Structures are given as C-alpha cells and as structure tokens.
Amino acid sequence: MSKTTTTLRIRRTALALATAAVLPFSLAACSDYDSDSAAAADPAAAAPDAAGAQAPPAAANGAADAAGAAGSAQPFGPACASVPKNGAGSFAGMAKDPVATAASNNPALSTLVSAVKQAGLVDTLNNAKDITVFAPTNDAFAKIPKADLDKLLADKAALTKVLTYHVVGRRLEPEQLANGSFPTLQKGMVTTSGSGSAYRVNGAAGVVCGNVQTANATVHIIDTVLMPK
Incomplete structure (x- = not known):
C-alpha cells in the first residue's frame, strides 16, 4: 500500500468519527427547536393556570351565575x-x-x-x-x-x-x-x-x-x- 493511500484512509476515518460525534448534538438541537415552536404556536397548551389546571369554560361559569341569580329571585x-x-x-x-x-x-x-x-x-x-x-x-x-x-x-x-x-x-x-x-x-x-x-x-x-x-x-x-x- 502506498503512502498516499494510507493517508486518505486515515482522513476518511477521522471524518466519520467527527460526524458521528456531532450528529447527536444536531438532533437534540432540532428537537428543542420543535418543542419551542409548538409552545409558541399554542401558549395556552404550554402554560397551565396558577393552580396547575385549566380554567373552567366561560359557558359553565355563566350557567352557574344564571342559576344563582334565578335562585335569589324566587318568591x-x-x-x-x-x-x-x-x-x-x-x-x-x-x-x-x-x-x-x-x-x-x-x-x-x-x-x-x-x-x-x-x-x-x-x-x-x-x-x-x-x-x-x-x-x-x-x-x-x-x-x-x-x-x-x-x-x-x-x-x-x-x-x-x-x-x-x-x-x-x-x-x-x-x-x-x-x-x-x-x-x-x-x-x-x-x-x-x-x-x-x-x-x-x-x-x-x-x-x-x-x-x-x-x-x-x-x-x-x-x-x-x-x-x-
């Protein structure tokens, strides 16, 4: 084997090792980006209320208020x-x-x-x-x-x-x-x-x-x- 051929093989091996080392970091960065993008697109889904649960629907609150008002107006x-x-x-x-x-x-x-x-x-x-x-x-x-x-x-x-x-x-x-x-x-x-x-x-x-x-x-x-x- 010539000296030139041996040098080329060494360079290819080094390049493969470098690529394998960098790839996991690239995938991790992509994953983080996707999560951040999803959160930005739907902030309500990413941020629960202070009690850790989503607030009740407005319609439910309105029904409760109406029921209370009706109760207070009874003969x-x-x-x-x-x-x-x-x-x-x-x-x-x-x-x-x-x-x-x-x-x-x-x-x-x-x-x-x-x-x-x-x-x-x-x-x-x-x-x-x-x-x-x-x-x-x-x-x-x-x-x-x-x-x-x-x-x-x-x-x-x-x-x-x-x-x-x-x-x-x-x-x-x-x-x-x-x-x-x-x-x-x-x-x-x-x-x-x-x-x-x-x-x-x-x-x-x-x-x-x-x-x-x-x-x-x-x-x-x-x-x-x-x-x-």
Missing part, C-alpha cells in the same frame, strides 16, 4: 304554596302580564282586583313602569268590618287613596325591605322591616308571599290592608 313566604302551579295564575303566568291583569288571575286577590276596578285604577297600574305593589289578600280585606269595607268601596276618592297607598314607584327587592321607608303613589310613606323570608309593612302587615314578579311590577302579597294617615 318566598307561606302563602306561596297556594299559588297555582300552572296557567295564568301561576308565578310563570303572572310574570307575563302587567300587574292588575296578573292579580286578576290569582284567586287569593279577587277582592283587591274588584277594588282596583271600582276605583278605575286598572289602566293606571297596568301602564305603570317598574313599581312595587303591596297586595292585600281576600283575608286581609275580610279583617275590615263589613260596614266599613262597603263604605270604602262606595267612596271612589277614599278607595283610590287607600289603594295607591299600597304602591311604591319603583321595584323593591326583598333585601330592601329589611329596614326601609318608601314614598307611595298616594304621597304617604310606608315602612318595612324584617329579614330572610319574614317581613312586615308598617309594623302591622306581614308579607305572606313576597317577590312575585309581573311584567311591570314586583308584588309582595300581605295579610292586612294598609291605611294611610
């Missing part, structure tokens, strides 16, 4: 159990109608509805916007001696004064009844007190079914007729 009180479950007189049915119409579909408010018609206040109440009505039940009117009630029903001016005293010019949520004082459409004031699901109006009338929603009003059904001073 309350012992007399709510007697409200029809279905039809126009149910809570869902009353929510579709303005307040005087909605009340006419509730059998427990028939005396109030007759009084509202007698005073000519049906359109006034139905056309009002965002009001609160403290609505006396039939039993509440029955507490008034018959002769006095008949006299009241026959006097349109006096009846209007009494009925509009039961109406506040804005919607009142249950928590606002805890310790409140509110002007009425009659121009007098009503006061409220209580907590939880037990509230009183003017210290005398108890709320027996509160937070009933109609299309234009919040209704708190009460067990005593309120009399303005």
Whole structure:
C-alpha cells in the first residue's frame, strides 16, 4: 500500500468519527427547536393556570351565575304554596302580564282586583313602569268590618287613596325591605322591616308571599290592608 493511500484512509476515518460525534448534538438541537415552536404556536397548551389546571369554560361559569341569580329571585313566604302551579295564575303566568291583569288571575286577590276596578285604577297600574305593589289578600280585606269595607268601596276618592297607598314607584327587592321607608303613589310613606323570608309593612302587615314578579311590577302579597294617615 502506498503512502498516499494510507493517508486518505486515515482522513476518511477521522471524518466519520467527527460526524458521528456531532450528529447527536444536531438532533437534540432540532428537537428543542420543535418543542419551542409548538409552545409558541399554542401558549395556552404550554402554560397551565396558577393552580396547575385549566380554567373552567366561560359557558359553565355563566350557567352557574344564571342559576344563582334565578335562585335569589324566587318568591318566598307561606302563602306561596297556594299559588297555582300552572296557567295564568301561576308565578310563570303572572310574570307575563302587567300587574292588575296578573292579580286578576290569582284567586287569593279577587277582592283587591274588584277594588282596583271600582276605583278605575286598572289602566293606571297596568301602564305603570317598574313599581312595587303591596297586595292585600281576600283575608286581609275580610279583617275590615263589613260596614266599613262597603263604605270604602262606595267612596271612589277614599278607595283610590287607600289603594295607591299600597304602591311604591319603583321595584323593591326583598333585601330592601329589611329596614326601609318608601314614598307611595298616594304621597304617604310606608315602612318595612324584617329579614330572610319574614317581613312586615308598617309594623302591622306581614308579607305572606313576597317577590312575585309581573311584567311591570314586583308584588309582595300581605295579610292586612294598609291605611294611610
């Protein structure tokens, strides 16, 4: 073998060894580059939240918030159990109608509805916007001696004064009844007190079914007729 041939073989062997030594580092560098590129393309996939888990979907949060809101807006009180479950007189049915119409579909408010018609206040109440009505039940009117009630029903001016005293010019949520004082459409004031699901109006009338929603009003059904001073 000539000296030239031997030299060429030595050079080829050295080159092969050098290539074998460099190749693993090149592959490792390519692998790191691919990982970094994937992370940059999808940062959400590469970065979990602070708790180490992905955040819940926005839709799930929205559903939970809606459920909480619905729960806080439910009617309350012992007399709510007697409200029809279905039809126009149910809570869902009353929510579709303005307040005087909605009340006419509730059998427990028939005396109030007759009084509202007698005073000519049906359109006034139905056309009002965002009001609160403290609505006396039939039993509440029955507490008034018959002769006095008949006299009241026959006097349109006096009846209007009494009925509009039961109406506040804005919607009142249950928590606002805890310790409140509110002007009425009659121009007098009503006061409220209580907590939880037990509230009183003017210290005398108890709320027996509160937070009933109609299309234009919040209704708190009460067990005593309120009399303005």
